[in-house]
Amino acid sequence: xxxxxxxxxxxxxxxxxxxxxxxxxxxxxxxxxxxxxxxxxxxxxxxxxxxxxxxxxxxxxxxxxxxxxxxxxxxxxxxxxxxxxxxxxxxxxxxxxxxxxxxxxxxxxxxxxxxxxxxxxxxxxxxxxxxxxxxxxxxxxxxxxxxxxxxxxxxxxxxxxxxxxxxxxxxxxxxxxxxxxxxxxxxxxxxxxxxxxxxxxxxxxxxxxxxxxxxxxxxxxxxxxxxxxxxxxxxxxxxxxxxxxxxxxxxxxxxxxxxxxxxxxxxxxxxxxxxxxxxxxxxxxxx
Numbered sequence: 062x063x064x065x066x067x068x069x070x071x072x073x074x075x076x077x078x079x080x081x082x083x084x085x086x087x088x089x090x091x092x093x094x095x096x097x098x099x100x101x102x103x104x105x106x107x108x109x110x111x112x113x114x115x116x117x118x119x120x121x122x123x124x125x126x127x128x129x130x131x132x133x134x135x136x137x138x139x140x141x142x143x144x145x146x147x148x149x150x151x152x153x154x155x156x157x158x159x160x161x162x163x164x165x166x167x168x169x170x171x172x173x174x175x176x177x178x179x180x181x182x183x184x185x186x187x188x189x190x191x192x193x194x195x196x197x198x199x200x201x202x203x204x205x206x207x208x209x210x211x212x213x214x215x216x217x218x219x220x221x222x223x224x225x226x227x228x229x230x231x232x233x234x235x236x237x238x239x240x241x242x243x244x245x246x247x248x249x250x251x252x253x254x255x256x257x258x259x260x261x262x263x264x265x266x267x268x269x270x271x272x273x274x275x276x277x278x279x280x281x282x283x284x285x286x287x288x289x290x291x292x293x294x295x296x297x298x299x300x301x302x303x304x305x306x307x308x309x310x311x312x313x314x315x316x317x318x319x320x321x322x323x324x325x326x327x328x329x330x331x332x333x334x335x336x337x338x339x340x341x342x343x344x345x346x347x348x
Contacts, residue, residue: 064125065092067148071110072132074100074256075287077155080230081130087231094119101289107173111137124148129184131155134176136183152184153228154194159201162260162334178202182217187225195225244327248279250308252326254319255333257288262332263295269332270303283309283322 068085070077078097085093098106098113106113111134114120120142127145129135131154139146158173177198181187189195199221206213255261266284273280284299284307300310313319323329 063090063092065094065123066126066128067119067122067124067145068093068095069114069127069129069133069135069138070095070097071130071134072100072103072106073097077130077132080153080155083231083233084128096120100287104172107132107176108134110134111141114138115141120145126151128153129180131157131177131180133180136176136179139183150184150186152180152187154181154187154189154198156335157189157194157198157201159205160194160197160335174201174205178205181221181224184224187221188228189225190228190230192227195227199225248281249327250325251280251282251328251330252322253282253284253286253330253332254323255286255331257286257292257296259293260334261286262334263293263299265332266330267295267299267302269330270299270306274303280306281308282306283326285309285311285313285319285322287312 068081070081073081077100081095081097085095096114096117096119098110100106110132120138121144123144125148127148127150129138129150129152131152133152135150135152139150154177158170158177161170161173163170181198181202189198199218202221203218206217253266257263270282282303284296288311300307309322313322
């Protein structure tokens with residue numbers, strides 16, 4: 062009998078969507094069902110996904126395994142649905158809220174951090190996409206527990222360490238080329254490819270481009286990635302001041318267009334304050 066896997070993605074941003082679709086494609090011998098929620102209203106989504114899924118019939122079916130992403134409130138889901146409570150659950154941590162940079166508009170991330178902690182405690186196994194993600198999560202949990210004034214149970218850190226492992230996000234073989242072309246050092250094509258949010262450092266990108274202009278260095282740039290209803294003002298500054306340098310601007314709908322852009326770029330630029338799931342191969346050049 063084909064084993065059945067329920068895949069839960071509570072904040073299905075582009076990187077999470079790519080990961081889950083690739084997982085299903087790589088393991089076609091299983092029967093998969095996916096529940097996903099749009100990537101908006103973050104604070105509501107990370108705490109409210111069990112309510113959004115309250116009447117989902119799939120949660121009351123029989124499964125051999127449940128795989129939940131890091132935004133899923135797995136502890137609450139297992140409490141609300143007896144079938145899920147008795148099914149092995151794996152939590153895949155794309156990122157962790159203990160190491161996520163906080164913007165000036167945010168006063169803290171206690172609720173998201175507690176969701177991550179409770180989900181890890183409720184899971185049978187916790188898998189991270191990098192050792193840094195795992196280690197920063199464990200350190201964040203330890204610091205969090207040390208802040209509790211009393212009634213802190215023994216053995217929490219040992220339990221989490223024992224059930225934690227690292228499994229990097231795979232990159233398809235087709236994305237690697239055997240004979241890379243040479244870098245255009247006279248007028249390189251720069252690529253900035255991140256979510257259009259504060260934690261990816263668009264203000265740093267603006268500062269970098271200002272420096273390149275001041276030094277009178279030739280370059281072209283593509284600024285692509287997933288955008289949301291609001292975005293940092295730095296993107297407007299970049300578009301207005303460096304429009305003549307821009308090759309591509311905004312989100313690319315088709316994967317083949319994005320892959321082609323990756324191949325055409327000379328240098329991939331990261332200005333991110335963090336990057337839990339950076340899966341683009343970087344090429345470094347001094348010029």
